[in-house]
Amino acid sequence: MSQAGLSFEQAPPLGAPLRLFLIAPWFLIAAALAAIPLAGDWTANRWTPAALGLTHLLTLGFLGTAMAGALLQMLPVMIGSPLPKVRPVAWLAYLGLALGSPLLAAGLAFGLPALLDAGLIALSIAWLPFLAAGAASLARAPALAAATRAGMRHAWLGLAVAVGLGLYLGGGLTGLWPLHRPIELTRLHAAWGLLGWVLMLIVGVAYHVVPMLQLTPPYPAGMTRWLTPLLFASLIVYSMLALLPGSPIVDLAAWLALGAPIAWFAFATLRIQNRRRRKLPDVTHDFWRLAMACLLLGLALAPMALFAPEPRHGQAQVTLGLAFILGFAVTVVAGMLYKIVPFLAWFHLQAQTQARAGTIPNMKEMIPDAAARRHLKLHATALLLILPAPWLPAWLSAPGLLLLAASGYALWRNLHRARRLFLQYGGRLG
């Protein structure tokens, strides 16, 4: 039995994930503010340059940074195997995403090949070492915790396919090579990025953190065993169907194949949360419930996004994307940051200073509940106003977008407060 990879150290130092967590909200703010003058474009159709640019600000800038940061921390805990060379990998992810996300987004939104080129190079520098380190970590993980490892492997593959297709499509747009079937491959890029990576990772993490944090019953054993393989198989089938000539039957089959496991996950999460033993109000719990409601809303919109005639077809697709990215993924990530960041700040501070428990701020002093709850209210109100934006006059999206920017700022301020206290009490980030 190999034990070479077994390590429970809280690697890496706090600075590595925290840097990624603290830059994420700025991309939410940037996306919200940039969306105001571009509202006439992105609300109409997901294929518009503005929609493509804004989507990447959210998926790479917010979700990419936060999820990469979380994984640096979670792999040792969940599969007993840290990322090798975690410090340089974390730095490259940080620099590559911080520069590459806005460059790529601007290149897509304004059709500027020079920015696209620079963005693609920066994003390669972010993701390729991260994928390589992830592969090494997964390969070295002890042959235990099989379901968790399987989920992480599927998510890794999802990211690898999304990054590979993204580089291919981006390189084609800047004229590096001719593009074959760009429309179909863009759909696949989105499906693998959003479902294969984002959703798969959230599901794999949810198996552990939902029961852990609220003391709920575990997810049903059949589900933890079969859901991520089923989702993965559905994605492969969807990918093959997507390359065939489009037909309503194929679209319907794809919706059912992908929708059924997603609905299973959302309902199972809501059900076990209802049976939680820890009944206290908890802001992360509320973020999760909002996220599950948005995930189900996205599923309910899918038939319209697939089958309705224009313009409802395009409008439903934009709302579906908003429900999934902003409503589901951003919400889950924000909720998780309210557990991860104050805990890590406390944990590293205690370990570094050997302070007695009462002499350093505890988690709720690092980020008070009331402050996190203010953010939740801003975020939920922003969602309520933004989700119907494609169906309304473009200027009506501005109030919701301003609230979204305020929500991003509230998130940053709350996370930054934990960093400030950590340093104030003598913590070292490096």
Place this chain on the structure above:
Amino acid sequence: MNAIAKLLTADHDHCDELFAEAEDATAKQDWDAAARGFADFHGAMERHLAAEEATLFPAFEARTGMQGGPTMVMRAEHEQMRGLLEQMRAAVERHNDAGYLGLSETLLMLMQQHNMKEEQILYPMSDQVLGDDAALVESLDQAIHPA
């Protein structure tokens, strides 16, 4: 063979149950119930931590030769838990519910990420290398379930 994982994972669940009861009573400011609930929780936690430190970890270290690795990290986290538990006891005595809830939130995260590492990796590995040692399982059982 999964006797060690089964026994100690069930004890984690038991501790979680007691944690939730004590926290609930504290949040309701039902101080008699909180004092009783916390004492039960604290006792169960201490038995669990001590059983691992006195029985499981030395056997694991002796069998695998891993002295400074996973068990050292586990022992360090046990000490962090004990620090929080002491502060929580003081908070119950002073009827300081806000202080208790901040500490209990912190303990829960610490405890759960710790338990995940044990349940995902350390216990299954212990079963692989020690699972045939029925006397060890028996003494763990006795240590966490006092007569």
